[in-house]
Amino acid sequence: MRTLIVAPDTLAESVMTQPLAALLRGLDPTGRIDVLADPAVAPVFEAMVDIDEVFTSGHAFGPVRPWGKFQLARRLDRHRHDRVFVLPGSKRAALVPWLAGIPIRIGLHCGTRWGLINQPHCTVHAGGERQGVDAGRPAVERFAHLAFDASQPLPGHVPNPVMSRDEVREAGARARAGLAADARLLTLCVGAEAGPSRRWPARHWASLIAIAAQEWPGLAPVLLGDAADRAFATEIAALSGGRVPNLCGRQSLADAVALIAQSEGVVAHDCGLMHVAAAYSRPMVAVFGPTDPRFAPPRSPRAKVEWLHEACSPCNDPVCRYSHGRCTSGVRPESVFASLRAAARFPSRDIR
Numbered sequence: 001m002r003t004l005i006v007a008p009d010t011l012a013e014s015v016m017t018q019p020l021a022a023l024l025r026g027l028d029p030t031g032r033i034d035v036l037a038d039p040a041v042a043p044v045f046e047a048m049v050d051i052d053e054v055f056t057s058g059h060a061f062g063p064v065r066p067w068g069k070f071q072l073a074r075r076l077d078r079h080r081h082d083r084v085f086v087l088p089g090s091k092r093a094a095l096v097p098w099l100a101g102i103p104i105r106i107g108l109h110c111g112t113r114w115g116l117i118n119q120p121h122c123t124v125h126a127g128g129e130r131q132g133v134d135a136g137r138p139a140v141e142r143f144a145h146l147a148f149d150a151s152q153p154l155p156g157h158v159p160n161p162v163m164s165r166d167e168v169r170e171a172g173a174r175a176r177a178g179l180a181a182d183a184r185l186l187t188l189c190v191g192a193e194a195g196p197s198r199r200w201p202a203r204h205w206a207s208l209i210a211i212a213a214q215e216w217p218g219l220a221p222v223l224l225g226d227a228a229d230r231a232f233a234t235e236i237a238a239l240s241g242g243r244v245p246n247l248c249g250r251q252s253l254a255d256a257v258a259l260i261a262q263s264e265g266v267v268a269h270d271c272g273l274m275h276v277a278a279a280y281s282r283p284m285v286a287v288f289g290p291t292d293p294r295f296a297p298p299r300s301p302r303a304k305v306e307w308l309h310e311a312c313s314p315c316n317d318p319v320c321r322y323s324h325g326r327c328t329s330g331v332r333p334e335s336v337f338a339s340l341r342a343a344a345r346f347p348s349r350d351i352r
Contacts, residue, residue: 003024004036004085004097004102006035006084006093007037007038011040011193011271033052034051034054035053047163048163073101086106138296139296160279161279172258173259178245187263188205188222188224188236189271189273190223191226200289207333208336208337209240222247224247224251225249229248230246234246263277263282266285270286275299278302281300287307290314291316303343312327
């Protein structure tokens with residue numbers, strides 16, 4: 001069977017798609033699994049061994065531009081997919097598979113997409129009311145459940161996301177970042193995608209770098225994030241004496257993924273790169289503040305979570321409503337380093 005997955009448009013949920021692909025591969029080992037993804041998240045799918053081909057286009061997810069969507073549908077039509085799993089909940093994400101004439105169109109949300117989605121993953125209750133099966137569940141479980149009948153519970157434990165390594169890409173990423181070929185990396189993911197309330201203070205990052213330099217002098221810290229994080233990372237680098245490479249906004253997502261894959265330690269906010277590090281089973285500490293690690297934690301036995309669970313947390317506010325930000329600023333660098341040391345002692349599993 002030829003299967004297409006229309007990918008989520010966020011980095012975190014893209015990583016969480018991998019168990020669905022693995023389950024589909026297990027159910028149909030000789031089938032084909034392709035992904036239609038926004039270019040911004042495509043590198044994640046290129047690192048999944050169960051994916052045969054990644055089609056990239058912004059037309060599937062952006063504003064309705066009929067000609068662009070029609071051209072994309074014609075491109076997909078040549079591959080004769082038998083079914084599609086539409087993971088985003090929008091109508092526009094479901095439109096292109098419908099235009100491409102893919103006969104079986106499976107989606108999570110019942111809503112207003114009737115016709116575009118002809119096999120909605122819903123539970124029918126008394127009186128004919130349909131309710132999505134995704135309410136209150138993490139994306140990993142929601143996506144994985146699509147491989148099975150909606151009326152049945154998930155059969156067993158959903159595996160953690162796993163991504164594969166590529167030595168050529170990793171070497172290229174090092175070279176483009178100006179890092180020595182034999183450098184042992186401590187990657188610090190300082191991005192805060194959903195607002196400054198998730199951001200651990202720059203002084204704490206600098207203190208962590210100082211502790212790591214004393215305890216693990218062989219590790220080379222690097223700062224990762226996007227262009228919006230560059231000013232914050234510059235502050236961290238300045239507080240650290242200017243010796244830490246600030247790669248925020250300088251590296252592509254593909255290079256950021258490759259650097260994380262080869263890191264000997266990772267510290268991150270609750271962000272997409274946190275999930276990438278977990279999928280590579282890197283020793284990692286995730287600093288949570290206003291969000292709830294019980295809902296979407298880093299799914300890896302080598303990941304540790306630092307969360308104070310203040311009385312006002314989780315609130316999910318992008319900016320602290322009380323202006324104190326204690327849920328993040330109260331996490332101490334010494335505690336984060338101790339957790340990272342513990343994570344590094346945990347034995348690694350094989351990486352595909």
